[in-house]
Amino acid sequence: MSGNTLGTLFTVTSFGESHGPAIGCVVDGCPPGLALDAADIQAELDRRKPGTSRHVTQRREPDEVEILSGVFEGRTTGTPIALLIRNQDQRSKDYGNIAETFRPGHADYPYWQKYGIRDPRGGGRSSARETAVRVAAGAIARKWLQERYGIVIRGWMAQLGPIEIPFVAWEELDNPFFAPNAAIVPQLESYMDELRKSGDSIGARINVMARGVPVGWGEPVYDRLDADIAHAMMGINAVKGVEIGAGFACIAQHGSEHGDELTPDGFLSNHAGGVLGGLSTGQDVLVSMAIKPTSSIRLERRSIDKQGKPAIVSTHGRHDPCVGIRATPIAEAMLALVLIDHALRHRAQCGDVVTTTPKIDGLAPDGEQWPPSPR
Amino acid sequence: MSGNTLGTLFTVTSFGESHGPAIGCVVDGCPPGLALDAADIQAELDRRKPGTSRHVTQRREPDEVEILSGVFEGRTTGTPIALLIRNQDQRSKDYGNIAETFRPGHADYPYWQKYGIRDPRGGGRSSARETAVRVAAGAIARKWLQERYGIVIRGWMAQLGPIEIPFVAWEELDNPFFAPNAAIVPQLESYMDELRKSGDSIGARINVMARGVPVGWGEPVYDRLDADIAHAMMGINAVKGVEIGAGFACIAQHGSEHGDELTPDGFLSNHAGGVLGGLSTGQDVLVSMAIKPTSSIRLERRSIDKQGKPAIVSTHGRHDPCVGIRATPIAEAMLALVLIDHALRHRAQCGDVVTTTPKIDGLAPDGEQWPPSPR
Amino acid sequence: MSGNTLGTLFTVTSFGESHGPAIGCVVDGCPPGLALDAADIQAELDRRKPGTSRHVTQRREPDEVEILSGVFEGRTTGTPIALLIRNQDQRSKDYGNIAETFRPGHADYPYWQKYGIRDPRGGGRSSARETAVRVAAGAIARKWLQERYGIVIRGWMAQLGPIEIPFVAWEELDNPFFAPNAAIVPQLESYMDELRKSGDSIGARINVMARGVPVGWGEPVYDRLDADIAHAMMGINAVKGVEIGAGFACIAQHGSEHGDELTPDGFLSNHAGGVLGGLSTGQDVLVSMAIKPTSSIRLERRSIDKQGKPAIVSTHGRHDPCVGIRATPIAEAMLALVLIDHALRHRAQCGDVVTTTPKIDGLAPDGEQWPPSPR
């Protein structure tokens, strides 16, 4: 299987460079009969697109999606759905100096060593711009999951650099940070304003959850549901860590605390994060991830050039000082893509019966009422 | 691709239940000409096998491996290598009560819901016993990686429940915990003795690294080297979190701190954990993972039975009170399996040239001298 | 995907050499709940096993299968089913001279060039002995297809060297040739007796059909049902040609003859062989294949040795003078394996509804009453 294809049955094959003519993907294996038009996809793309606040890259890309195939009279036909997004605001001259040197913390160096050639304009293939196609493909997945199983997938920013963001309410999420906490937004804004001035960048934590997943999705050994989620999330640019449920907190937990007790009314806690033995339990699937600080920064850093000679690198161009800010829709999309793939895999082997768990909705790992952060 | 097969080109297809006649696997895609006999594999299996100290399960399994195919006159032939390990010390009657109820925190419940049938004896397929075949397959992978590229893969326990284990020296690792710190072993032992008496279980942190990986292995988008590592590690029983390099610490880092500077003599730090843009950088690949506490404990817990009625569950049988204690060789094996797969994928697309990075060996993420823990 | 694994969802991963300790396979993706024991598989293996008549190899292999996993209390659990067949009647010394030279028409030469090493004993991995595991795996597939959809798969010998074998009746098939024509058997026997004396070998044509396949299984473009059947059949040792329905006869047909007309009572002919546009039509799936003559013959032939020097090769050992004689159960198994894989793929994407075509059963491609040969 090629490295640019995600999934086993519901597959996304991605293409495109940041400053090439276009980016896009082919979505294959989509069930037929799903109502779908470009607006369904556009709505998700608009949540991720650049240039919407002063805290993200100022590149102006409308990210307008065209459906090239697989949809007839407003419904999916079961054939491949090709999605095309033309690049429109390339300023490749900004990257002239990057072509000869390697940005510290950036894919520049290993690309060059692997392929012996690379498209340096805007990061080429390694640009976070590629994540737009994940969001587009994910929009199809989440629509089907929602319509067929009632699954809802939501993400949010849980930490921006040193600032932890307590979960308050979904209703407060509508801000440039996807922070579920309106009161903290001014603090985030002034933090980012300072940061931008400094020419530096910062990391973030993103959480994402899926509610309504039936019991038993996943595979017990290598392709566990949580393993595939980890693969999908660590496969997002800049992610350096992934947790399911209690995550790293489980190290210091006893079994009598961590193991979620079960009653006829449902589980009493959710340290498992909705996955046991690689299979969904019917509880909320809870995922958390660490996003590293952007490697393209204005500050001067030591590096080498293509000849191996010392060089000082300072990146101008237009970059997100915190790639985590736009990462929430991407994380949601990736979770949707993993879930639909396992929905189809499950249906293949075990048939079309849906089993749900009696459950007390909204339990956080610690048994508190949801939705708090899964940490 | 079926859920019990790991890898794209170097594949491991695993089979077997804890109390069935045997466990084993088929390793396909192994390069021909590798010197290999059962002893090579047995050495690794012996590091993982149960019953070697009072801190692990007392099940007595010699874990003797038989090579059924793919080796002729002491060398791999390029055809599938089948490995067979007969189960010998099943005591299935210990599990009679488990067949009717679901252990909290255990795969029992979703297995039942998924398949409508399950082999409850010793956990069946969900038993950690399956990991023996990963270690066996990994032994082949690491031998080839070592011989062809000089790659060395090592893991260790970095934390046992509340006890952090400072890295002292590889030479001190030869203890039942894989703790690289001889002085701390008595503390670990008394902690485990207490725990065992209490009937409870505990989590752990395992680190693993690979030194000598050439630059450029991996795929830039979905099948990133780090994404495939995350998939492999989260696919180990009981793992709830995975980090590469700085991991979750990157959330609060600035780009000017996190991005590893590069000089003609090599990188000056390794926050990246040896992977940038999904490709290896030539630095040490650093992985850390969280292992949850065993779900099979003696303490009484609330649960339900197959009819959905309330039940009290207390697990006897023979279980590891901390599955993390035997996890180190498993994590090493999984890293070896991911690396060999990407070695072959890289060679397929880019040819057989090996590129290495000038590097200052033994740099931890914080630039201190290796080998400390990657956190 | 490794080259020794067949299928996408219902996968068979095969291992073993002719004179190694064992052959076998891992079957993954089998639906749970299927009643299965070793006798189900043994029945199919016994149809293929060597030594049952004077017209086949005299190697005495009981081909006794052991189920190592995936079955609990007589039912499949949805986990991998490992099947093991120990080799028992190796006489490797018969092959001493083959180790140094290459048999004309045999895989010896390219194996050596590919891997630089090969197991020459009995043909090693390239031996037709490997096909036993296909038959074993196929037995599981056909049982499920029969129980769930009522699909019946049957094959027969349609030609032995120059002797065409008119289809008479299924009831007459119980002879060493799988010839559906009792009257012709003496002619086949005397032909084979002559051939054996001569030290030469001969080809054959095998037909296989599946009745009761629902409409719509398959994929429209690359993984067409017929493409996957062609892959499976051409993947049987010694097959050099594959036809679906009218096969090569379609070259000289007009569209008005070839295109099967459709009425409310069903199709009026079956030139398509049950597949249109890569999808099953609900009619009988009709496949025909050409089996080349065995390359291991007693007659002296020119070849070269490992040093590239001229050599005269004459193969003794124990070989089938017509591998086609035992090929019928293998072809049936391969068709079953392709069908179950597409049954699961279809169910994944399109759900669990079964659609059947009103049909006039038993129509041959030419509209005559079935079951004649599909040519």
Added chain:
Amino acid sequence: MSGNTLGTLFTVTSFGESHGPAIGCVVDGCPPGLALDAADIQAELDRRKPGTSRHVTQRREPDEVEILSGVFEGRTTGTPIALLIRNQDQRSKDYGNIAETFRPGHADYPYWQKYGIRDPRGGGRSSARETAVRVAAGAIARKWLQERYGIVIRGWMAQLGPIEIPFVAWEELDNPFFAPNAAIVPQLESYMDELRKSGDSIGARINVMARGVPVGWGEPVYDRLDADIAHAMMGINAVKGVEIGAGFACIAQHGSEHGDELTPDGFLSNHAGGVLGGLSTGQDVLVSMAIKPTSSIRLERRSIDKQGKPAIVSTHGRHDPCVGIRATPIAEAMLALVLIDHALRHRAQCGDVVTTTPKIDGLAPDGEQWPPSPR
């Protein structure tokens, strides 16, 4: 793996309907550094495109290809190469009546049954128009195979309906039929003129060969080189039979005739068609296939409508009366795609050494001098 992706390492993911906005594909896994521009691909597309003679469909499609990604400054970068061809001459109203009925011999019926929805305009996804993207992707494959290994791939028409076309010379191939025989072209033209008037269609035989393939490409068991070729060729619209080397003629051959003898100067014949035991032998790879007559014909035929009621179908629109006429470039492309995939698979497992066989070039299966037809 999804059904619209071909290949394991060099993958082609195809999309598009006949009358949708566009067709295209994503080519992944291409080695970096290959010189490539749109003209390289256009040259192959022009060989296949419709409307170039009166014997093929009169639809006017320029089939102009746009490279959207994966190429930088005229060289492949190792990242996905997306190819886009806009549809320009749709006349969807011609197909109004097809939407309600099913053409005999056409994919209409099983599509409808499988998906419950279909795009009927011009055949939608089942249109032969999809094969343009195979030709485009194949152009990349053959360029790399030629540059790296000197492999030449050529196809030709060997039979048109009842007219066998003796191979004369490659130089005579430049005619609308790809017939390597200038003298026979007038006969082919008058045959087609008659046929077109009659409103009927006809089948054809296409041969294709690859010269210069190194020894040892392929996999010994399921993914044999010949099995993958059969999969690729049977996966072309309208193909009903595939042969390698002697093909069905091997049924009546003795082993002493069929097995190609080997001398220090090369093989003495090529009944094997360049593949033994699933691996290339270094000889010419010889493939032959049967193309059925087009199912869309003007003559009236019995069928049913979507309600299952009887209907008379007569297809107007613009169709090839013999799809075989344009099939030669498609068959060449498919062979190129299989070969490059196995080139990469071989390199992955066995390294980058190329082994060639001393050979007497141009030997037909019967030992006559090449290039005759492989039958």
